[in-house]
Amino acid sequence: MRISSLRLQLLAWVVLPLAALVTVNLWTSQRNALTTADLVTDRMLVGSARAIAEQAAMADGVLDATIPPAAIEMFDTGDRDSVYYRVETANGRLLTGYPDLPEAPRGGSIEASYRDHPLRLATLSHAVIGAGADSPIRVTVGVTLAGHDAMVKRLWFSAFAQQLALVAIAGVFVLLGLRRGLAPLIRLRDAVRSPDRSDLDPVEVPGAQSEIRPLIDALNAYMERVRAQMAAQRRFIANAAHQLRTPLALMSTQASYALRETAADQRQEALVALQASSGRLARLAEQLLTLSRAEPGSRRPRADRIDLTEAARQVLESQAPKAVERNIDLGLEETGPVAVIGDGTMLREMIVNLVDNALRYSKPGGSVTVKLAASNGTAELTVTDAGPGIPAEEREHVFERFYRIAGTAEEGSGLGLAIVRDVVENAGGSVTLGDAAGGGLKVEVRLPLAAPDETPVRSPAR
Numbered sequence: 001m002r003i004s005s006l007r008l009q010l011l012a013w014v015v016l017p018l019a020a021l022v023t024v025n026l027w028t029s030q031r032n033a034l035t036t037a038d039l040v041t042d043r044m045l046v047g048s049a050r051a052i053a054e055q056a057a058m059a060d061g062v063l064d065a066t067i068p069p070a071a072i073e074m075f076d077t078g079d080r081d082s083v084y085y086r087v088e089t090a091n092g093r094l095l096t097g098y099p100d101l102p103e104a105p106r107g108g109s110i111e112a113s114y115r116d117h118p119l120r121l122a123t124l125s126h127a128v129i130g131a132g133a134d135s136p137i138r139v140t141v142g143v144t145l146a147g148h149d150a151m152v153k154r155l156w157f158s159a160f161a162q163q164l165a166l167v168a169i170a171g172v173f174v175l176l177g178l179r180r181g182l183a184p185l186i187r188l189r190d191a192v193r194s195p196d197r198s199d200l201d202p203v204e205v206p207g208a209q210s211e212i213r214p215l216i217d218a219l220n221a222y223m224e225r226v227r228a229q230m231a232a233q234r235r236f237i238a239n240a241a242h243q244l245r246t247p248l249a250l251m252s253t254q255a256s257y258a259l260r261e262t263a264a265d266q267r268q269e270a271l272v273a274l275q276a277s278s279g280r281l282a283r284l285a286e287q288l289l290t291l292s293r294a295e296p297g298s299r300r301p302r303a304d305r306i307d308l309t310e311a312a313r314q315v316l317e318s319q320a321p322k323a324v325e326r327n328i329d330l331g332l333e334e335t336g337p338v339a340v341i342g343d344g345t346m347l348r349e350m351i352v353n354l355v356d357n358a359l360r361y362s363k364p365g366g367s368v369t370v371k372l373a374a375s376n377g378t379a380e381l382t383v384t385d386a387g388p389g390i391p392a393e394e395r396e397h398v399f400e401r402f403y404r405i406a407g408t409a410e411e412g413s414g415l416g417l418a419i420v421r422d423v424v425e426n427a428g429g430s431v432t433l434g435d436a437a438g439g440g441l442k443v444e445v446r447l448p449l450a451a452p453d454e455t456p457v458r459s460p461a462r
Contacts, residue, residue, distance in 0.1 A: 033155035045122035053126030079147040089134035329367035361387030
């Protein structure tokens, strides 16, 4: 199950590894408790055996072994352990105790079963003065493991309680630390969601840690981009409304004039002017729609393989009547297909705007030439005209929306080159303006050339 809470995730990343370490430590503690209990029991066994051995002595020429009560009572820990002992001479003669009691290695201890009880036994050798061949005597003491096991449990449970308390205290301190550490994030959330906040001003969170500061900076940078985009949209809407208001007012005036005129020729003149104005308005609306589509994020990106040569040929066919009407030589220079990757509709609109601008500003009797070539992985589209050109100081401004050079006689919306730049930049290319040979404007568009493959090249929709 996925934990969605950052606080719980951080707590889990701290407490779970700590719990794993505690588990290992508890296993180690159990081993240490067993070792400690073995050591204590062995020392008690040796002490008991020594107390018994020291009571052995010669009495009237006879070796006698007496069991002192202290040797047995030292095992009285309240766990009801049974104590077994055996004292024998060097030649194996039993002096006292249990004759069948197992014997431990000398100087060591063992665990064995006796009378269906597990025992821990220790054997001690002790020299007795005057005992002759019976010396040294061997004293074996064994005790059941109830006290031994109880000691292991007490030691282990003590360690377990300490480790459990450590994990609990660590969890509490981690929660307190997380609450304090995540406080700037909570303040950031509250600042963004505050009902009093209705703008996109930068958010400030006092006391934010250095790890959270990049998040706040990124959020402020994003809001700055949103604010700039909203301002651009507001400017676009205001400019579009202004651009539409003039032709609509002109059309209203022309329609009113046509309605008032009784003379057929004057009414015809007004209707022709009205038709021309409606055409310019339709062109403006079409350019506004194209510009909206060219906005980044306004539509799903297309990655079709497009032949620019075929697209240019289609555009020139559609623009040919206008060129004939203005007595302009419209030509295409190409050496074959030039494939690029992009949105075919938008690329065709880009060529339409370039050719339309060239025809609009070229003088009657001039020429407009569209040239296509591929060089060094780049598709090059060049449109040259015989118009007045654009001064060098104005060439950057003409890519702005609705910008028109002062004193320009030709009608236009100031959107053509803005559309061209947006389409070209969305396709990963660049556009530059220059002077054509013999006068006029030369527009150069460079786009990444599509990699050669067997995928058929799609022609853009008309």
